Amino acid sequence: MANRGTNLSRRWVLAALGAGAAQGALANAPLQAPRPAPRPAGLQNAAAPDAAALIAKARLSGKIGYAVADARTGEILEAKNPLLGLPPASVTKALTALYGLEALGPAYRFTTQVIATGPVSGGRLDGDLVLVGGGDPTLDTDMLADLAAQLHAAGLREVAGRFRYYAGALPSVAAIDPGQPPHVGYNPAICGLNLNFNRVHFEWRRGSGGYAVTMDARAQRYRPEVSVARMQVVNRAAPVYTYSSKGGVDEWTVARGALGKGGARWLPVRRPALYTAEVFQTLARAHGIALPRPEAADRLPGGTALARHASAPLPDILRDMLKYSTNMTAEAVGLTATRARSLPALSLDASGDAMAGWMETRLGAHKARFVDHSGLGDASRLSAAEMVRALAQVGPDGPLRPLLKTIALRDDQGRPMRAHPVEIRAKTGTLNFVSALAGYIRAPSGPDLAFAIFTADPARRASLVPAERERPEGGRAWVGRARTLQSDLIKRWLALYG
Template identity: 30%
Template sequence: MLKKSILYFILPTVLLSADLSREVTTELSPSPKLAAALDSLISTPLLRHAHIGAAVYSQKSNTSVYSFNADKSFLPASTMKLFTTAVALQTLGEDFTFQTQVYLHGKSKDGCFTGDLVVKGDGDPTLTWYEGRSDSTSFNRLAAQLKAQGIKKIQGRLIGDDNVFDEQALGWGWGWENELYSYSAPIGGLSVNQNCLGVLVTPAKAVGERCNVRLIPAVRRALIDNRCVTVSDTASAHFQVFRTRGSERITLEGQFPIKHPGDQRTVTVLNPTLHTVDVLRCALTASGIEVDCDIFDIDELYGFHYASYAPFFIHESAPLADIVWEINKNSNNLAAESLLKTLGYELYGRGTAESGVAAIESWCRKNGIPMEGVSLVDGSGLSRKSYLTPDSFIKLLYVMRADSAFYCSLPISGKDGTLSHRLGDATCRGRVHAKTGTLEGVYALSGYIDAVNGEEWIFSLSINQAPSSRARIYDLMNRFCMMLIKTEVQ
């Protein structure tokens, strides 16, 4: 049975004078017609087996105007990122940056450096990100600086230090079946290229031969099991890539016609730290520096310390405002999880998800955001153990409306991000600024709507346990937004 809901609309108020206007409070009048329309929409047979919650709030009057199961708990999917990014901006500041430092300890003679090169991570999820996800521009700058010091060869050890974060590489409640995919990339205190590896496959020169495989970048740690064959032009192309759980073994299966241009896939790596120093080795070699080094995670070197070393090279990330833009516009899970652990490290000295969650919960309580029915375990919403309520989203969005970095990070209907292909008609385009969320059976949308009547609505819509197709659910959610956009004062 549907819970009773009601929607109010702002009515014009006659102001007797400019002085008196400060004392006039906006009166609201119910609109049963629209309330009934929204109730009818979310009670459609399409959702008869689903768990649904919705809330609409007037930004101008600071008043709740529609509520349906708004105090109930829902899986938020990627709308969880609204909480992570909001608290990060408010706590760390939009100008906060990550700093990845490189240390040298050893001796140089005749152009050869012998010793340790240590890369110390700061939790930056964007290393090489802004320069291009498949290259290593940041490391190329390091190579240039080494060459400027006359270093032509490095022999010894390349060491990665990821200890700013704990060793929990995957979020609590993440599905093991997703580990292969980039949206479930492992979390690390030292990361590069989104902790993913490109796999490019092209046909060989003769039918029956194994296809050619190229890793991007050409790291050494990955083990390739190539079962992909070249076939005649009359055959179809198909291709799959797998990484064996708990290993760096990558298996390729499929076939490519001999004249096919080939295809590229992305696969996650097992160990972000070792992958990062492996990518560094590739970048140094490509720059012309000879590298005769083994690679290590600092945890493998018992008793190794370098606190007294001076940093040789520092890479500074883009400011937090830019990182939040990427997280919310394009729903970047790795960046959101890194931000969660960074909150824990910066506030409590512990780079763990638990400490990050504690930071979010503390900020929410201080800002009056209702936490009843809320349970948080990750920063991206990929977990099925995090729960939020529409009411908690409404309050968060109300508190954050004045934060321009937060508002500008939200996808815009018909224009960019995950809303670029939704609500793009002339009336709706550009009027919805909201974060999307999608998991299997889970759909969510929370943000702001600029109505044609001049009102700005804050809204949150959550649908869980929805067995219907994604396209049909998206259409229903779009219609929910359209009703609010096109509503006229009655």
């Protein structure tokens, strides 16, 4: 079944790559257009703002590269610094989606199983019970509870052997980007057994005796408390959070003065496999099944599957990944795709290299460099020309465009124009002093366009100390100006070509 799914994917994606995209034309297209080709009856051309004036108005420090092309022929219509490699940020996820679709196929589902290594008789398992992860990035506490309910329905009540968990479907990664602040929930650990996007819910309420604190693995139906992560409120001004690892537990502290009356936030989990196993043990107990303390399994054991959970189909997962820009989903999909191609994936950097090689072979990008699959690491590099080539190779009728989020064009006051007839489907990307946007533009008349706009100030980003990285001074204003430039360039291209 797995091989058929992979072959289906390859035929499906490669057919899409060929549909509506002229590879020869794209390979030979000019990379720097001195000026846009005029359209007949050029009234719109006369009204189009000058690109240099738009860039000057944006007052962006750092570097800018962009390109726009006919999405079906690949002809470059306009470009600035098209070969300049800049951090693509979360635009990387659009390429990860294509990488995953080709390697895994659109019918692919991540699977989580509970395996018994011996027979069940009279409600008792004579052997070990093993929770086996398949790398599912979307598994949550409610889904784990459904697995426990399946065990109960199968008649299981106790386990004579051990309760074990296996996370070897993917390599163990302590954090997507080690340079991020320790407490940001978008930078969790990754492994083959993940839960709740590998985050724990921290909630606090102030009472007469101090703060009441909970750390739980909440979902819609269940919210079990956990012991694999602990929080202590301490008297200090800064930093707001500290993290350390002691005795197999994530130890957190938080500054009392930062808490106020009450609140909540998600914190990253650094031991996701143990976290998942502990939550499953609690949920099994709630379903009348007594499990021993969880132990890690180094190898995938043989046995009989007593319970099984399959994720949503891969395109649904990718659509949500691109809409909400979930880093953990991108890394799990990318790592799984690399392993499905029988390539080494011992780290995110190695798997990123494999995706860059795939992009060169399939999509004609010769200088792309990826250190991960989410774009969180700022050492990745991609040029606007390479991104536009990839988009045109796939084509506006290919598998990517329907997965991309619809981006509203904005008026001069920055308000979204919901009723505007132009459809923009694209992926945004944002890091401190990095902003990117790439995708497709479809207007009522004129050609479908493929575009990429990359802006970055690497020097300013590199100068930030760890305490500044969550909310750096000037960062929000810089990104706001970058987004205004993106909107202005798109309006220009619509006036000229749409």
